[in-house]
Amino acid sequence: MTILIYGHNHDEHALAVRHALMSEGHECAVMCSDEFPVTATVSIDPAEGRWRFRGPLIDHDVAAFDIVWNRRNKPAADMPDLHPDDRAVARAEATRFLRELRLTVPSEGQIWVNPEPCQRAIAAKPAQLALAHAVGLTIPATLISNDPDEVRLFVGAAPQAIVKALDKILWEDEAGQVVLPTTGIALDDCNDDVAIRACPMIYQHRIDKQCELRVVVFGDELLAVRLDSQRVEAGRLDWRAAPPSSFPIHEVKLPDGIAHRLRAFCRRAGVVHGSFDLAVTPGGEIVFFEFNPQGQSLWIEDWNPDIRVLDRLVQFLLNPVRAFRYHATGRHAFGDYLAREATGAPPDAMPGGRI
Numbered sequence: 001m002t003i004l005i006y007g008h009n010h011d012e013h014a015l016a017v018r019h020a021l022m023s024e025g026h027e028c029a030v031m032c033s034d035e036f037p038v039t040a041t042v043s044i045d046p047a048e049g050r051w052r053f054r055g056p057l058i059d060h061d062v063a064a065f066d067i068v069w070n071r072r073n074k075p076a077a078d079m080p081d082l083h084p085d086d087r088a089v090a091r092a093e094a095t096r097f098l099r100e101l102r103l104t105v106p107s108e109g110q111i112w113v114n115p116e117p118c119q120r121a122i123a124a125k126p127a128q129l130a131l132a133h134a135v136g137l138t139i140p141a142t143l144i145s146n147d148p149d150e151v152r153l154f155v156g157a158a159p160q161a162i163v164k165a166l167d168k169i170l171w172e173d174e175a176g177q178v179v180l181p182t183t184g185i186a187l188d189d190c191n192d193d194v195a196i197r198a199c200p201m202i203y204q205h206r207i208d209k210q211c212e213l214r215v216v217v218f219g220d221e222l223l224a225v226r227l228d229s230q231r232v233e234a235g236r237l238d239w240r241a242a243p244p245s246s247f248p249i250h251e252v253k254l255p256d257g258i259a260h261r262l263r264a265f266c267r268r269a270g271v272v273h274g275s276f277d278l279a280v281t282p283g284g285e286i287v288f289f290e291f292n293p294q295g296q297s298l299w300i301e302d303w304n305p306d307i308r309v310l311d312r313l314v315q316f317l318l319n320p321v322r323a324f325r326y327h328a329t330g331r332h333a334f335g336d337y338l339a340r341e342a343t344g345a346p347p348d349a350m351p352g353g354r355i
Contacts, residue, residue: 001318002027004065006102008034008074009056013298013313017069018057019340020314020332029058029065034074037094042101051105062105068112069317070119072294073098113320118270119293125166125202128291135264137288140207146200148193156187160206162237182238207279207287212239215254215276216297216309218316219324220263225300225307226252245303258286265291272320301334310334 007014009032021028040055051062076094102116143154155161169180212227229235235242275295301309311332
């Protein structure tokens with residue numbers, strides 16, 4: 001089996017899966033968006049139908065692949081040797097090229113996890129919330145807007161409200177990247193019309209939580225993990241703001257009705273893999289927050305090694321169908337991969353000695 005991963009050079013998911021697949025004798029290449037165009041290239045001959053990718057972890061024609069994991073994309077790399085006036089333009093064009101590449105690359109005879117048009121469409125938060133409601137999932141009272149009057153009316157009517165971004169918002173500072181988490185908001189915070197108009201956001205009534213659920217989708221098989229995020233102050237509003245391993249997590253069984261609705265969501269969205277974020281209220285109601293078709297999942301195994309995510313992921317990518325069922329083998333452990341990386345081991349060589 002020959003597998004292509006669209007990823008980047010700092011994505012542990014792509015690199016851990018590649019290592020596991022190659023240890024089983026499969027060929028696996030990664031097209032690293034953050035290596036393009038500095039050390040990665042793409043050559044397309046439309047008349048011959050030839051699409052060639054070359055880079056640190058790939059040297060293949062696209063037609064060679066049986067399965068494509070549409071993992072994650074980063075902006076193209078900066079070209080420091082260019083004239084300063086040209087660098088931003090060149091990087092923007094390279095990033096646009098990469099973004100369009102996955103929409104136009106030939107895919108006949110390949111299985112994609114997930115198809116780019118479906119993945120891109122369901123990544124939009126308004127589409128997710130509308131679909132979740134349509135399949136019968138409970139969603140928070142929500143307003144997506146940049147209208148100051150609408151925002152003030154909505155926030156003022158909520159017992160408590162939160163605001164979050166439509167996509168990841170981050171800044172760079174001396175310590176690295178700062179990501180905007182889900183944040184509480186009150187009516188007194190809504191006086192700056194310019195700021196509200198400038199940036200459409202998601203405003204929601206705050207949901208009281210007993211705990212949260214991360215549900216990872218492998219076809220019709222659902223791995224549900226309970227996150228006891230309410231045990232730590234930093235995780236009560238947004239569990240991602242809590243330090244790693246700061247609260248317990250464990251595998252749970254979803255109610256049949258919720259599992260049925262989550263599968264219906266994925267079928268209608270045209271996706272077979274991703275991660276749901278849900279909350280359980282003190283009364284036991286399960287509320288949909290969001291779906292990430294490129295969601296992180298190996299952190300679950302890092303926090304609780306008894307929950308074997310890497311082994312599931314490898315099995316699924318070799319048979320990415322809705323009828324997939326995981327058969328525990330214990331063959332691949334994320335902890336083993338991390339230990340290997342800690343030794344400074346080089347990347348696995350591709351066939352023919354290529355790295």
